[in-house]
Amino acid sequence: MSAATSATETADTAAVRRAIASTARPPRPGRLATALTFGWRGMLKVKHVPEQLLDVTVTPVMFLLMFTYLFGGAIAGSTSAYLDYTLPGLLVMSVLFTTVYSGVSLNTDLTKGVVDRFRSLPIWRPAPLLGSLLGDSVRYVIAGTVIIVVGVALGYRPDAGVAGAVASLALVVVFSFGLSWFFCVLGLLLRSPNAVMNAGFMGIFPLTFLSNVFVDPATLPGPLQAFVDVNPISVLATACRSLMDGTPDGVAIGVSLAVAAGLAAVFLPLTTRLYRSR
């Protein structure tokens, strides 16, 4: 080893020793502070991995353009009439697609070993899960905003104006909170992030199509119509339409919130249990 190399090694060692020696353990942070720190981590991911956001926003925008201009005239008589009908539904679709990524990113953390680092820290156990959900909510809002803005650019004008759009977006985000716990369970059970993504979209894709997001169920055959009517995605889309139109449908809104609460009640405890035992 040359003299120069050993000199730098020594310098490194001295700096390392200083760095090691200089710490006293601070008091443990509070639960909320810990969860917020994980929320900050979630936002950093939105910043560093914008592709994820692109994936989930481009698909609904594509559907918006395709359905409006290709099928809109045939389905609703004119593209503008169809845009009025389908945009609230596409808002639902866009944000719900984003929830799949809650499960995907949880699974990624597990496979990469980051979760083990968090679990070896003296922190409030559910903080990483709650925190990442906070980060996810930013993603939901962005995904929803993109679709509304594109809709407005294409000529969509909600009767209830900005207030209607904000109310719909808020409802969809709340619903997504509930649904995302289901994908967290998938994220904890399946082996790879890709498996979570495939399983997630395999579920959410048909459910979105078998709803009133794209077509008025009145034209559907009986049994299918029965299914579409009880599909929670239909109910949520109906609730959003009513908010956008300025004629809030109390039942649809209530049912949407109840479904979200039910999903959270079942899958949140399951998620924390699986997370702990993993």
Place this chain on the structure above:
Amino acid sequence: MTVHAPLAIEATGLVKTYGDTTAVAGIDLAVPAGVVYGVLGPNGAGKTTTIRMLATLIRPDAGTARVLGHDVVTEADAVREQVSLTGQLASVDEELTGRENLVLLGRLLGLRRASARARADELLEAFGIAAAAGKLVKHYSGGMRRRLDIAASIVVTPRLMFLDEPTTGLDPRSRNHVWEIARALVAEGTTILLCTQYLEEADQLADGIAVIDRGRVIAEGTPGQLKASVGTGALHVRLLDAARRPEAAALLERAVGDAVLEADPAALSAQCTDSERAAVGLAELARAGIGLADFSLGQPSLDEVFLALTGHPAVDAPTGEPPTTTLEEQSS
């Protein structure tokens, strides 16, 4: 350090099974505070499972363990306050920058925003990754990544650090760097439990070693004791001309002792207890005109120790009979 140094780790009869597989079959460990203690064994021997139990990541199925005086099951949070994990066990976030990772951990450990940032910068500087502080970790080189892993583990200096395979896949320079850091930690009073399958690494760093095979401790001692347990030392030579190895082997058999051909086609060794015999052997080789690239007189390597203890080489997948030898039997 006092004579009655408290134990950093005290484990009795740890067992962990997964379905039909017994990963850890009753491990006892007594690790004194303030040292590097090596846990040595091949892949699948149960090293990582043992560490995961000691670090409170999984619960043992049977047995008990106290880490720095706290029970790993009933006082898990007290253990977590004083230990940190590095290596294969606990990773950093690849989708964040190096600096963000350290700030994140600082915040989670209770540092205020400004102190967390200052601490991150200090560590990045000390570990030679300041230039890449703003780069995403997934773009880091192996050595940088490993240093960041270690930096992440000492955002608040732990009293006990679990180092799992810290140098796997690193080039010699980065490896030495990691070893330097480990030594610096011990000098500052941290106890290190080092898991490795590299015998050289345990030899270089560890004050005490437990050899693990198939979920059990099969031997324990200092590196010197373990080597002594497999017998005498050897004269190792490396020839300039590999073709002359049979000739050299015959010569050393006569002049020194039993000769063994090593994996390197130009290298061989001869059993040898004293340096005078070794000198005679070297003189004989010189007289026969057999040129040497290198020679050394040494104790047996830990590789040989492992082979003697377990009946199979350290790096191979376990095969054949379960080992029945113990260190006591070996040394008698």
